[in-house]
Amino acid sequence: MGSEPRLIEVRKNVLKQNDVIARALREQFRAAEVFVVSLVSGPGTGKTMFLEKTLSVLSQSHRVAALVGDLATENDAVRLARSGAPVKQITTGTLCHLEAAMIQNALAGWDLNHLDFLFIENVGNLVCPSSYDLGENLRVVLISVTEGEDKPLKYPTIFNSADVAVVAKMDLAPAAEFDWHSAYCNIQAVRPGMQVLKLSAKTGDGMQEYLNFLTARREELHTAAAL
Amino acid sequence: MGSEPRLIEVRKNVLKQNDVIARALREQFRAAEVFVVSLVSGPGTGKTMFLEKTLSVLSQSHRVAALVGDLATENDAVRLARSGAPVKQITTGTLCHLEAAMIQNALAGWDLNHLDFLFIENVGNLVCPSSYDLGENLRVVLISVTEGEDKPLKYPTIFNSADVAVVAKMDLAPAAEFDWHSAYCNIQAVRPGMQVLKLSAKTGDGMQEYLNFLTARREELHTAAAL
Numbered sequence: 053m054g055s056e057p058r059l060i061e062v063r064k065n066v067l068k069q070n071d072v073i074a075r076a077l078r079e080q081f082r083a084a085e086v087f088v089v090s091l092v093s094g095p096g097t098g099k100t101m102f103l104e105k106t107l108s109v110l111s112q113s114h115r116v117a118a119l120v121g122d123l124a125t126e127n128d129a130v131r132l133a134r135s136g137a138p139v140k141q142i143t144t145g146t147l148c149h150l151e152a153a154m155i156q157n158a159l160a161g162w163d164l165n166h167l168d169f170l171f172i173e174n175v176g177n178l179v180c181p182s183s184y185d186l187g188e189n190l191r192v193v194l195i196s197v198t199e200g201e202d203k204p205l206k207y208p209t210i211f212n213s214a215d216v217a218v219v220a221k222m223d224l225a226p227a228a229e230f231d232w233h234s235a236y237c238n239i240q241a242v243r244p245g246m247q248v249l250k251l252s253a254k255t256g257d258g259m260q261e262y263l264n265f266l267t268a269r270r271e272e273l274h275t276a277a278a279l
Numbered sequence: 280m281g282s283e284p285r286l287i288e289v290r291k292n293v294l295k296q297n298d299v300i301a302r303a304l305r306e307q308f309r310a311a312e313v314f315v316v317s318l319v320s321g322p323g324t325g326k327t328m329f330l331e332k333t334l335s336v337l338s339q340s341h342r343v344a345a346l347v348g349d350l351a352t353e354n355d356a357v358r359l360a361r362s363g364a365p366v367k368q369i370t371t372g373t374l375c376h377l378e379a380a381m382i383q384n385a386l387a388g389w390d391l392n393h394l395d396f397l398f399i400e401n402v403g404n405l406v407c408p409s410s411y412d413l414g415e416n417l418r419v420v421l422i423s424v425t426e427g428e429d430k431p432l433k434y435p436t437i438f439n440s441a442d443v444a445v446v447a448k449m450d451l452a453p454a455a456e457f458d459w460h461s462a463y464c465n466i467q468a469v470r471p472g473m474q475v476l477k478l479s480a481k482t483g484d485g486m487q488e489y490l491n492f493l494t495a496r497r498e499e500l501h502t503a504a505a506l
Contacts, residue, residue, distance in 0.1 A: 059289045066286055095321035095405045095434060096426020123406065125432050146436055148375065148406035176433070178322045179350065179375035179404055198425040198451065199323020205352050206403070207322060209373055224425065227454040 070184055073152035077159075077187025082277065084164035087270035088172065090186050092210060093194035094203075095176030098220045100128045102194065102253040103173055107135035110263055114168040119158050121150040121175045128173065138162070149180040152187055169270070178203070182210040190269055196221040197230035204238040211242045216249065218262065223252040297411055300379035304386075304414030309504065311391035314497035315399065317413050319437055320421035321430075322403030325447045327355045329421065329480040330400055334362035337490055341395040346385050348377040348402045355400065365389070376407040379414060396497070405430070409437040417496055423448040424457035431465040438469045443476065445489065450479040 081088050091099045103118060110116050117138040120128045129141035140158050142150060155172065164170070172188060174181045193214035195203045198221060204211050211217065217239050225232070232250070239246055249265065251258025308315050318326045330345060337343050344365040347355045356368035367385050369377060382399065391397070399415060401408045420441035422430045425448060431438050438444065444466050452459070459477070466473055476492065478485025 059293055062286045062289050094323060094403065095430055096423070097323075098427075122433050124435055125429070127429060127432065146406070146410075148404070175406065176321065177375070177404060177406055179373070179402070180407065183373075196323070196425065198423065198448065198455075200325075202352070202354060203322055205354065206349050208351055221425065224451065224454055227451055228425075 067183060070152045073156055074185035074187040077152055077155060078189075080164065081170070081187060081189065084167065085274060085277075086164045086167040086170050087190070087266070087273060088170045088186075088188040089190045089192060089266065090172040090174060090188040091192050091194060092174045092178070092181045092214065093176060093196075093220075094178045094199065097176070097194045097196045097199065098253060099173050099176070099194060100131055102218075102220060102251075103171055104132055104135060105253045105256070105259055106171065106263065106266075107132060107137045109259065110169060110266075111135055111137050114267075115166055116169045116171070117162065117167050118171040118173065119155060120173040121154070123147070123175060144175055148175060148177050149184050150174050150186060151184050155186050169266070178207040178210050182213040189273060190215050190266075192216050192218055194218045194220050195235070197225045197235075198228045201231050201235040201238055204235070204242045208242045211239060211246070214243075214246075216247045216265070217243075219248060219250040221252060221254070222250050222257060223255050294410060297379045300383055301412035301414040304379055304382060305416075307391065308397070308414060308416065311394065312501060312504075313391050313394040313397050314417070314493070314500060315397045315413075315415040316417045316419060316493065317399040317401060317415040318419050318421060319401045319405070319408045319441065320403060320423075320447075321405045321426065324403070324421045324423045324426065325480060326400050326403070326421060327358055329445075329447060329478075330398055331359055331362060332480045332483070332486055333398065333490065333493075334359060334364045336486065337396060337493075338362055338364050341494075342393055343396045343398070344389065344394050345398040345400065346382060347400040348381070350374070350402060371402055375402060375404050376411050377401050377413060378411050382413050396493070405434040405437050409440040416500060417442050417493075419443050419445055421445045421447050422462070424452045424462075425455045428458050428462040428465055431462070431469045435469045438466060438473070441470075441473075443474045443492070444470075446475060446477040448479060448481070449477050449484060450482050 121142045126141045129139045132139040191214045348369045353368045356366045359366040418441045
């Protein structure tokens with residue numbers, strides 16, 4: 053199509069500008085010693101319930117907050133606020149992903165020095181968020197057992213842009229006839245060596261291992277920064 | 280951001296060009312008397328299994344074919360070809376949706392006059408495909424019972440661009456504690472009067488009602504065209 057090269061050029065500029073803002077955010081997060089975790093997945097994988105459980109457990113020992121992206125509604129912010137943690141909703145309208153500038157705007161008025169962890173829940177989309185750096189320290193890609201074992205093969209870019217994979221809704225594994233070995237191998241085929249955690253936010257199985265993983269990664273970053 | 284107005288302008292041109300091609304496709308479909316159904320949903324909602332069942336049952340009484348979109352892999356085309364129907368895979372690379380030009384290219388060499396139904400399975404994405412007309416006669420939006428009842432409220436644009444909603448994986452409804460009434464009301468809140476079908480491609484429950492619906496809609500179109 054005639055207009056494609058122009059579209060690609062403009063998109064490159066948008067991504068470049070996003071990277072500049074993301075770099076500034078990362079520097080700001082480092083200075084405040086806040087560990088920033090972003091969550092990406094398709095719609096309905098269970099990001100919000102997972103984050104709800106994360107905030108309620110982690111807030112007992114750490115200072116936590118969350119930003120949550122959706123095209124429409126403030127529902128997720130309302131759900132997450134029940135944990136007692138500060139939460140802000142970012143509504144994107146028709147935009148299919150969060151961008152660094154939205155994070156920057158949403159953080160205005162928050163003192164990051166008062167936080168240990170900041171969580172960012174992206175719009176439910178396994179494609180577009182992969183291109184946008186949000187300045188996070190850790191990007192977590194979630195798939196659920198009901199989505200089929202082939203998702204890593206079909207959406208390789210998002211697995212390549214993420215740092216760790218979480219297989220969610222493990223409580224539904226028998227009903228969905230989920231094949232763990234096949235899903236694990238497909239993740240490794242796309243991203244060899246990727247760490248994969250499995251859990252159920254509903255039953256709590258695997259949640260503590262995930263939280264231990266997060267706190268360990270935060271410690272590692274601080275130790276490295278102090279050297 | 281400085282480059283946004285330019286991006287929006289270029290995107291408008293791309294959409295305009297897409298509409299021109301979609302209109303040509305629709306005319307071509309009408310002339311060949313083929314009824315074209317597109318499927319949109321998030322990743323892992325079960326579009327492919329649903330389409331697999333659709334093709335194998337419908338091919339007993341009608342001439343059917345399918346185009347199937349994914350970022351990567353030919354897996355879906357291989358699965359769908361088991362039905363005996365002609366199937367072509369469209370791999371989009373990093374693109375998050377199908378466009379009319381891709382449909383046009385994929386159809387080269389196929390004689391549409393030999394078809395009663397053509398199915399188009401879009402890339403798994405509840406956001407981006409909503410903007411791209413593919414020349415289809417009917418757009419079906421799928422959600423599955425494991426994704427939560429709130430998806431229509433969070434992704435209103437795709438429900439507004441679709442003609443009918445299908446709630447899939449009903450066999451998992453008890454395990455997922457799915458609330459049908461709530462999901463139905465959320466669809467109606469976004470798109471009052473929208474027809475909603477529920478089914479399980481796995482058990483076959485509701486499939487015949489869906490196929491009856493499709494054949495009735497095809498008849499309606501032909502009757503209207505003959506007037």
